Amino acid sequence: MDALANLLFGFTVALTPYNLMVAATGVFLGIIIGVLPGLGGTSGVAILLPLTIVMPPTSGIILLASIYWGALFGGNITSVLFNIPGEPWSVATCFDGYPMAKQGRAGEALAYAFIPAFFAALVGILLFTFFAPPLAELALRFGPPETFAVLLLAFSTFAGLGGGSPLKTLVSMFIGFLLASVGLDIVTGEPRLTFGSINLLAGFSFVTVCIGLFGVGEILLSAEEALEFRGVQGKVRGRDIWTVVKSTAQHAKTLITGTLLGFWVGVLPGTGATPASFMAYGIAKQYSRHPERFGTGVPEGVMAPASAANVAGIGALLPLVTLGIPGSPTAAVMLAGLLIWGLQPGPLLFVDQPDFVWGLIASMYIGNVMGLLMCLLLVPFFTAILRIPYAILGPLIVLLSALGAYAVKNMMLDVWFLLIFGVIGYVFKKFGYPLAPLVVALVLGDMTEEALRQSLIMSDGSVTIFFTRPIAAFFLVVALILFSFPALKLMARRVWGALQPVARDPDRRTP
Amino acid sequence: MRRGEILCALAVLAWAGLMLRESVRLNIWWGASGPGAGFFPFWLSVGLTLTVAGVLAQALGPRPASAKKRFIPEGALPSLLKVVLPIAGMILAMEAVGYYVAAALYLGLSMRWIGRHGWPMVVGVSLLFPVATYVVMERWFLISLPKGYLGGYLPF
Numbered sequence: 001m002d003a004l005a006n007l008l009f010g011f012t013v014a015l016t017p018y019n020l021m022v023a024a025t026g027v028f029l030g031i032i033i034g035v036l037p038g039l040g041g042t043s044g045v046a047i048l049l050p051l052t053i054v055m056p057p058t059s060g061i062i063l064l065a066s067i068y069w070g071a072l073f074g075g076n077i078t079s080v081l082f083n084i085p086g087e088p089w090s091v092a093t094c095f096d097g098y099p100m101a102k103q104g105r106a107g108e109a110l111a112y113a114f115i116p117a118f119f120a121a122l123v124g125i126l127l128f129t130f131f132a133p134p135l136a137e138l139a140l141r142f143g144p145p146e147t148f149a150v151l152l153l154a155f156s157t158f159a160g161l162g163g164g165s166p167l168k169t170l171v172s173m174f175i176g177f178l179l180a181s182v183g184l185d186i187v188t189g190e191p192r193l194t195f196g197s198i199n200l201l202a203g204f205s206f207v208t209v210c211i212g213l214f215g216v217g218e219i220l221l222s223a224e225e226a227l228e229f230r231g232v233q234g235k236v237r238g239r240d241i242w243t244v245v246k247s248t249a250q251h252a253k254t255l256i257t258g259t260l261l262g263f264w265v266g267v268l269p270g271t272g273a274t275p276a277s278f279m280a281y282g283i284a285k286q287y288s289r290h291p292e293r294f295g296t297g298v299p300e301g302v303m304a305p306a307s308a309a310n311v312a313g314i315g316a317l318l319p320l321v322t323l324g325i326p327g328s329p330t331a332a333v334m335l336a337g338l339l340i341w342g343l344q345p346g347p348l349l350f351v352d353q354p355d356f357v358w359g360l361i362a363s364m365y366i367g368n369v370m371g372l373l374m375c376l377l378l379v380p381f382f383t384a385i386l387r388i389p390y391a392i393l394g395p396l397i398v399l400l401s402a403l404g405a406y407a408v409k410n411m412m413l414d415v416w417f418l419l420i421f422g423v424i425g426y427v428f429k430k431f432g433y434p435l436a437p438l439v440v441a442l443v444l445g446d447m448t449e450e451a452l453r454q455s456l457i458m459s460d461g462s463v464t465i466f467f468t469r470p471i472a473a474f475f476l477v478v479a480l481i482l483f484s485f486p487a488l489k490l491m492a493r494r495v496w497g498a499l500q501p502v503a504r505d506p507d508r509r510t511p
Numbered sequence: 512m513r514r515g516e517i518l519c520a521l522a523v524l525a526w527a528g529l530m531l532r533e534s535v536r537l538n539i540w541w542g543a544s545g546p547g548a549g550f551f552p553f554w555l556s557v558g559l560t561l562t563v564a565g566v567l568a569q570a571l572g573p574r575p576a577s578a579k580k581r582f583i584p585e586g587a588l589p590s591l592l593k594v595v596l597p598i599a600g601m602i603l604a605m606e607a608v609g610y611y612v613a614a615a616l617y618l619g620l621s622m623r624w625i626g627r628h629g630w631p632m633v634v635g636v637s638l639l640f641p642v643a644t645y646v647v648m649e650r651w652f653l654i655s656l657p658k659g660y661l662g663g664y665l666p667f
Contacts, residue, residue, distance in 0.1 A: 050654075051652065053652075053654070054652045054653065054654070165566070165569075167562050167565045167566050167569065168566055170558070170562040171523060171559060171562045171563050171566060174527075174555050174556075174558050174559035174562060175523070175526075175559065177551075177555045178530050178552060178555050178556065178559065181551055181552045181555065185537075185548035187544055187545065187548070188542065188544060188547070188548045190537060190548040192533070192534070192537055192548050192549065192552060193530060193533045193534065193552060195533070216598070219594060220591065220594060220595065223587075223590050223591050223593070223594040224583070224584060224587040224590065224591060389626050389628070390626075391621055391622050391625045391626025391627075391628065392618075392621075392622055392626065392628075392636060394594065394621070395597070395617055395618050395621040395622070396618070396640065398598055398601070398617075399601075399614050399617065399618070399640065399644075402601070402602065402605065402610070403610070403644065403648070403656070406610070406656065406657065407648075407654050407656075410655075412605070412606055412657060415602050415605060416602060418602075419595075419598055419599060419602060422598075423595070427519060428519075430515075430582060431515070431516055431519050449551045452546075452551065453545050453546045453550070453551070454545075456545055456546050457544070457545035457546075461541060461545075461546075
């Protein structure tokens, strides 16, 4: 097996003392980020991204990925013990985790989150190891039209599957693309949309926008509500682990559906761990023999969202390394990292940078083992972090954000942009404009424009090129269907409503 | 909330118009090397204008139930300002006296004014953080942070 040999090579990269230390640091910081409610995984990765400038790219990606794994695990701790989600993707873990913890089964609830999440992640990494190389090989044959069609497909998943207002999703996406096109034109080198400013020639720094929207925006949002941590004390005992392991066979169905669903949702570019966790919870409830007991502390209600979220994080990196398209907002930040380290994201990584790709894959195994062990052993330590008062924690996060924003390009203007985008993030969140499409469009903007313009040059300006090449045509048609999905849904509902007058009864309308 | 929603959409619309004006100053059709520099931004601004106009139309339409909710919850404005103003002040200070001094001032003020912590704690944390950052950034990672007008006078 080729993949196995490559994986072994990857382990020789990931198991060097320096990279092991980097992974452990990343997982540890990630769990802290995960535990803190005011700091999300996406902004956490973005804030720490500038630190990787001084590292070799392989260590850099291992650090960022390990932070992601840590944050995926860590969010559950706050959810289960305090009923406050530490991360958006652990909201669904609150539903059954906290009731269980309140019944005095806190350790068990935590074990039900960590252990299934670990096994789901493991299955996800195995799928990753064997799916990534053939996918990358396929993608290597892509020309500009195929690349553009795949990118369009990525963006159509936001509009079609993102939930929320489809119009606002599109507004967010267009803003992201427009911000990406500020600066020197990639083909002709003309300055554009810069209003004559020299500082804007380099364009908007993705990291600054991301830290601003997610990091500072979240701080403003949490300033409104005085968070109080009154929770349950708990730590995982050996007995709890045994209870969970013993019940695996009983919950096999929930575990398998959660894992496969989570992986698939993670791979889809428009979505990430957050929708995966909600969908897995919903499905576990729907197909349960006792759906009415969900919300009172059933094990399935904890393991389904926790396992789906963790495996979605793994899945999100699959399109990142094979196609150069991030599968989640956090993966989008890592893509920005690749660009900063001077790597060309996409299938060529497998050819040009095998140590980078296989080192990353091997570090996934290592990082998740570390995450599980740290979580099982150190819960009391991580909950102690929540006792740091907000008046210290908030300013510390702001200072680290300012540091990160400045260090990317050594420009003070970026620090101001940080505040501006923080306010924009706050306002957009309040009015229900999704932020993920903006961020992904910003980071993929140049690539999308380049692919579109090169395709048009190939065809002398005719758009038929996208329909005469079979792979491009297939992706494009799927993308167009997904883009029109919200409109189709609306139409279907109208037709359905006209056919069935009873369904108009307001009491029967489902939200 | 409804008024805020309309204002927000109008602001985005205005920005879209600005981008539209800037992009038509470039070549939005075919140039010497394929599509011109303005081609992509032009169609993006058109798309943004159309979609945000749709959002605006929706906001002006029948009132949804959520319209009564206030944009900033009652009584939350002071605590919001207590967070935003110090951040703006910190960035201003960063321009003038550099990152380390600004960080110490910002941490100290927030802890004393908002957190009401005791002086030993305030002084301890607001000195420890800049020192730790200095060691990590300038010594370890060799990344120089802004020093403002103090540039030549600082001992480090």
